[in-house]
Amino acid sequence: ELHLIFHVSLADSGYGAEENYRYMEEDNMEAYVKYNRFHIEHRKHYAPNPFSTEGMYYNKEQDFYVCPMGQHMERIGTKHRKTDSGYITESARYRAKNCSGCPLRGQCFKATGNRVIEVNHKLNAYKKKVADLLTSEEGLRHRGRRCIEPESVFGQIKYNMAYRRFRHFGKDKIAMDFSFFVITFNIKKLCKMLLKGGCNDLHTLIKHLLEWILRLKLNTIVFLSYKQMKIAT
Ligand code: SF4
Structure with missing residues (x-):
């Protein structure tokens, strides 16, 4: 039981951020922590929107995306963002070569110029790892218990003990x-x-x-x- 407490971390999707996943990884914890779209992505008939980055084909070796019109979106740089706690996230930026005259333009994006997408590959890798854990036999067991165990502790702390x-x-x-x-x-x-x-x-x-x-x-x-x-x- 002690082993589990040290190495398994359970939390709801509010904690499914890159910095938390990294913290848990560095602390050798198994992160059974959902991210915000986990339930949507695991619906029975889920299919990603073909205009979203998840719906587009990604070539990892050559690092480019292919948009729904079959156009290569080449890497044009990296964007860094700082979270409130000071953690720096990194998103790769890709741009389509020519969107003018594309018959799918109206469905694809609203901005001017050629479409630019941003992808946080590190976060996606964490999500993939977490999704595998959460859908494993162990993950299903933890998910079944998580909704009962912490909520009752919150009740004890906040209501019974007035903290x-x-x-x-x-x-x-x-x-x-x-x-x-x-x-x-x-x-x-x-x-x-x-x-x-x-x-x-x-x-x-x-x-x-x-x-x-x-x-x-x-x-x-x-x-x-x-x-x-x-x-x-
Ligand atoms: S608008 Fe641009 S990115 Fe979107 S489908 Fe057409 S060519 Fe591809």
Whole structure:
């Protein structure tokens, strides 16, 4: 179970961004994290729009796209963007040679000149990897559990424990605030697990709990709590 907690990451599509996928990859986590079009792309009769970049043929070796009129769209450069957190994304730009007079022009794009498309290949590679994970047997199992497990924790945190807002200002203080909260939350969960396992007198409960903490080491609990904090903030 501990192995799973360290290496598997589950989250909804709100977290399906390149910087998060990269963070999880660098931390050796298996990312069972959907991206925003995952469900649309995995509908039974889904076919991509032929005018969208997903619908066009891409030649990886020679790095060009082919538009619906059969015209090669050659690479013309790279565009960088900075996210709010400072992460730099990279999109390859491709341009059609001549769109004037094309009978599909009206359906294809609205701007003036020749059509230019931008493709984030790194993000697409992450999406492909994630889609394979999510549609695997393990992925289906995680997806079935994800909708139940975190939502009930949000309910416990926000409703039962009335933790609806941070008590401090500033990133560091909030990190400290939430870290302490999740440390105690995880210890509370451990107690419940021990009680469930038949440990119902206080002395034995404390003894088992201390044994658990020593076995897991407190820094593991802090580490897991820190991870939860990082995901939540
Ligand atoms: S408008 Fe340009 S990019 Fe679109 S189909 Fe016609 S030639 Fe291709």
